Amino acid sequence: MLAVGGEPETGFDPVMGWGRYGNPLFQATLLRHDDDLALEGDLATSWDLSEDRLTWRITLRDDARFSDGTALTAEDVAFTFNTARDAGGLADLSVLEIARAISPFEVELYLREPRITFVSHLVSLGIVPAATYGDGYARGPVGAGPFRLVEWREGEQLVVEPNPYWHGGDIPFARVSFVFGGEETDLSLARTGAAHLVAVPPAQADMAPAGMRVLNVETVDNRGLMFPMVPDEGRATDAGHPIGNDVTADPAIRRAVNVALDREALVALALAGHGRPAYGPVDGLPWDNPEAHLPGGDADAAGAILEAAGWQDADGDGIRELGDLTAEFTIVYPASDSTRQALALGAAQQLQAIGIAAEPSGRSWDEIEAMLHSNVVVFGWGAHDPLEVYSLYHSSNAGQGWVNTGYYANTTVDAHLEAAEAAPGFEASLPHWQAAQWDGATGFGARGDAAWVWMVNLEHSYWVSDCLDTGASQVHPHGHGFPITWNLQDWRWTCE
Amino acid sequence: MTETAFDGTDMTGAGRTPRGAVRRQLRRRGAVTIGLLAAVLAVPLLPLDPLSVDPFARGLPPAFAFPFGTDLLGRDVLARTLAALAVSAQVGLAAAAVSTAIALAFAVAATFSQTADRIVGVLTELALGLPHFVLVLMVAYAAGGGMTGVILGVALTHWPRLSRVLRHEAQTVAAADYVRISRALGRSRGWIARHHMVPHLLPQLVAGFVLIFPHAILHEAGLSFIGLGIEPHLPSIGIMLADSLRGLMAGHWWVALFPGLGLVLLALAFEMFGETLRRAADPREGVA
Numbered sequence: 001m002l003a004v005g006g007e008p009e010t011g012f013d014p015v016m017g018w019g020r021y022g023n024p025l026f027q028a029t030l031l032r033h034d035d036d037l038a039l040e041g042d043l044a045t046s047w048d049l050s051e052d053r054l055t056w057r058i059t060l061r062d063d064a065r066f067s068d069g070t071a072l073t074a075e076d077v078a079f080t081f082n083t084a085r086d087a088g089g090l091a092d093l094s095v096l097e098i099a100r101a102i103s104p105f106e107v108e109l110y111l112r113e114p115r116i117t118f119v120s121h122l123v124s125l126g127i128v129p130a131a132t133y134g135d136g137y138a139r140g141p142v143g144a145g146p147f148r149l150v151e152w153r154e155g156e157q158l159v160v161e162p163n164p165y166w167h168g169g170d171i172p173f174a175r176v177s178f179v180f181g182g183e184e185t186d187l188s189l190a191r192t193g194a195a196h197l198v199a200v201p202p203a204q205a206d207m208a209p210a211g212m213r214v215l216n217v218e219t220v221d222n223r224g225l226m227f228p229m230v231p232d233e234g235r236a237t238d239a240g241h242p243i244g245n246d247v248t249a250d251p252a253i254r255r256a257v258n259v260a261l262d263r264e265a266l267v268a269l270a271l272a273g274h275g276r277p278a279y280g281p282v283d284g285l286p287w288d289n290p291e292a293h294l295p296g297g298d299a300d301a302a303g304a305i306l307e308a309a310g311w312q313d314a315d316g317d318g319i320r321e322l323g324d325l326t327a328e329f330t331i332v333y334p335a336s337d338s339t340r341q342a343l344a345l346g347a348a349q350q351l352q353a354i355g356i357a358a359e360p361s362g363r364s365w366d367e368i369e370a371m372l373h374s375n376v377v378v379f380g381w382g383a384h385d386p387l388e389v390y391s392l393y394h395s396s397n398a399g400q401g402w403v404n405t406g407y408y409a410n411t412t413v414d415a416h417l418e419a420a421e422a423a424p425g426f427e428a429s430l431p432h433w434q435a436a437q438w439d440g441a442t443g444f445g446a447r448g449d450a451a452w453v454w455m456v457n458l459e460h461s462y463w464v465s466d467c468l469d470t471g472a473s474q475v476h477p478h479g480h481g482f483p484i485t486w487n488l489q490d491w492r493w494t495c496e
Numbered sequence: 497m498t499e500t501a502f503d504g505t506d507m508t509g510a511g512r513t514p515r516g517a518v519r520r521q522l523r524r525r526g527a528v529t530i531g532l533l534a535a536v537l538a539v540p541l542l543p544l545d546p547l548s549v550d551p552f553a554r555g556l557p558p559a560f561a562f563p564f565g566t567d568l569l570g571r572d573v574l575a576r577t578l579a580a581l582a583v584s585a586q587v588g589l590a591a592a593a594v595s596t597a598i599a600l601a602f603a604v605a606a607t608f609s610q611t612a613d614r615i616v617g618v619l620t621e622l623a624l625g626l627p628h629f630v631l632v633l634m635v636a637y638a639a640g641g642g643m644t645g646v647i648l649g650v651a652l653t654h655w656p657r658l659s660r661v662l663r664h665e666a667q668t669v670a671a672a673d674y675v676r677i678s679r680a681l682g683r684s685r686g687w688i689a690r691h692h693m694v695p696h697l698l699p700q701l702v703a704g705f706v707l708i709f710p711h712a713i714l715h716e717a718g719l720s721f722i723g724l725g726i727e728p729h730l731p732s733i734g735i736m737l738a739d740s741l742r743g744l745m746a747g748h749w750w751v752a753l754f755p756g757l758g759l760v761l762l763a764l765a766f767e768m769f770g771e772t773l774r775r776a777a778d779p780r781e782g783v784a
Contacts, residue, residue: 184741191745203554203568207746269551269569335728338742342569345549345729362727 011138027126027143074101252309292438292445603662
């Protein structure tokens, strides 16, 4: 039994976003990442991008079968990509012109324009069967992945068993159960010995009960504060959610927050040391630009930034003002997440020292959805490829879903991001991704527009039964889905 | 068949105490309880910061610097316990006041006519027939949770027993000769309610208020414990007890003991004071 959270609200349909960080459990993907994050074929035996970077040609293995026993062919791949393009789910394939099967085991994907990050869809988009896909698929998925669904009681439990038709070989578990009970329930299950692997908040990581060991996995999973970038001009979304915040729309406020926050202290407070400071959304990854970062923990420098912008404590109450504005905002965190709560509290306390009144507020995700365009929110991201950077910072995504919720827009940054996507290869794209963060004059990073303040990069911490061998570790992406199960098929039970 | 009061206690007079002793007990317990309440309500005036986190003081056991120790975020458990009790007291006072007001309004309204009496009777029985905590949960959830949700949840569910007692008393007063004379003299219903009903009902009303208070603070703790109360970073006994589950795993007994003890003491003080008040207000009590 596993208690690793990550239950998808919309079910297990890759077309709607299930498995967008890879390894969708029930479905096979064209490519996958190995434990060094290098690309390797899953369904694909070969994959090539044309000279004009507009056509992917992919050859499939001929022995892949769905869990209902039917063969997986190029028609299924083409159907999946075309359906995902039209569905408008979290898997954004709008750049795809069309996918066509050119033989039973060869498929071509035609793009509207060169898009270097398109390869991430080959890694993340699980293939669904064209013949049976339809309403209800998300709750009864049929795929060619290593497992098939036995039962899913939403909010309680998911039971899976090996897919007997899987092309990867035998799996040594008859059944695997995932329980969804929240942090407290998961910890209790571990202590009673009922669960064999439990995701635990970093602050509790070192308190593993007898019979379990601590497994800390390196990640690119980060946490930061998203700033609303536009002033409150009375605008609202179609759903009536207000847009804009006059205080955070001031770049001096955002830059001062970036300079003020002591990330080391936040790592100690919220992660009990199980993580590292974050200064950008992609720290340490090949497309990171350290030049865009500002060192934190400097309250004096932060105060100077605010002073220079006219934010002063005229009435002596410890909080700065600028005209009629007071330097105050709410930091919204999901009430069910103790790590984000700790980060909100720690950040708010540090900001008090520079004359900014940040009020933490714990809300449900439904409430946060109504507040995220006008309030500072503790969000988390982190992926194995730079597509997420495009999603978070390109102006075309302003107000779209959960990505650019602050309505960030900078035409120069847009141009850098578009140049990165149009680059002839991954290596050639790197300078453009880096320039989007800071090009010497502007960028979305802290030195530029400071659209976010990134705070910490987490380790994912688990308590694992001493009898369970989870094999090789992979650097984890953000926690949605079940990143720890990327190699579930290779796990072994070592006790009698 | 035993007759029970709004808090479920026996009203048959078993175990009577002389009235002088009841009065002495009332003064003593009243002083303790009111003193305790005043002290708790004054906590926000103290230079304590129940929200202050400290990454370098996480999970410290009780010592001179932190007499109640610290929690996993380095927060002072003493400061949080006192602040949480202040929150409990505020919730308790507000919920008990609203609940008592509802009970009084229904009791007085029931004397206006037989129809009004029947309506109040049906409403009271209906509220009493529903599972108690489930009703609190539903009201708190419908009100959006938070402190307002907790206050409304408790206030809208704790009036029936008190209302039943007050209604009985009000009907007795309404049938009294002096009230009939007032009516014959042309006094209005409002005048009679103000000058005859309320003064007569006041002792039961005060006892009812005091006895609802501990229920209110226990419910606040319960609702906050399951996440329907105030926000999870704010000081509340229920939140502290919920958080303490993690601390207990690490052997941090102090994060559960002190807030739990504070809640029990506050609830117990009000429970004992309320019970003494009820006995003092009961004319059948202590007849030697």
